[in-house]
Amino acid sequence: FKSSWTIFVASSAEEAVGILRGQPIDVVLADQVMPGMSGTELLAKVRESHPETIRCVVSGYAQSAEILDAMKAGHAHHFFAKPWDAADLKRTLEGAVERAALERERQRLLEELQVAEQRLQQEARHFRALLEAAPDAIVIVDEAGLLTAVNGAFEKLFGYARAEVIGRPMEDLIPKRFEEDQALLRNSVVDDVGRVSREDVVAKRKDGSE
Secondary structure (H helix, E strand, C coil), rough: CCCCCCCCCCCCCHHHHHHHHCCCCCCCEEEEEEEEECCHHHHHHHHHCCCCCEEEEEECCCCCCHHHHHHHHHHCCEEEECCCCCHHHHHHHHHHHHHHHHHHHHHHHHHHHHHHHHHHHHHHHHHHHHHHHHHCCCCCECCCEEEECCCEEHHHCCCCCHHHHHEEEEECCHHHHHHHHHHHHHHECCCCEECCCCCCCCCCCCCCCC
């Protein structure tokens, strides 16, 4: 195994705990009989302090109550009976190392996703602040022409509360005299990202005035 992995050897449970404090360990393989505490007791401590570490125990007593209890409680993932089969041991440990590597990658991707989400939330807050600070009435529509956002200046100028217009088609704000050319008008005032791009748009206030 030495050619494939970095292996740390501990002569006691206390030494093993010290190794775990010093660097990340993918797999712990503990003998049930060891100085200081049993292998299953060590693995219970490892589970508490390093739950991501794969835990294995070796014993000459397959039916030991301590071994069975440790497996049921989840303190140990794998049990190897003495004398163990070298090929089986290697295969199991290789699977454990691979599983640990996949978990690290999952955690890395999750952290990247969380950072990206935080960045998007920060940008959204910044955008909302700019939107509200704008002195002009601003309307944002989606590709279907539905209103997705307005600012405070719009509410003040047109008399609508946000909840009254969000989700409504842009045409609802267009005076009746423009109804025949609504599609043409929409295309002429809305840019590729859904912003109303012209400053000379005539819109209808809540009270019906323009």
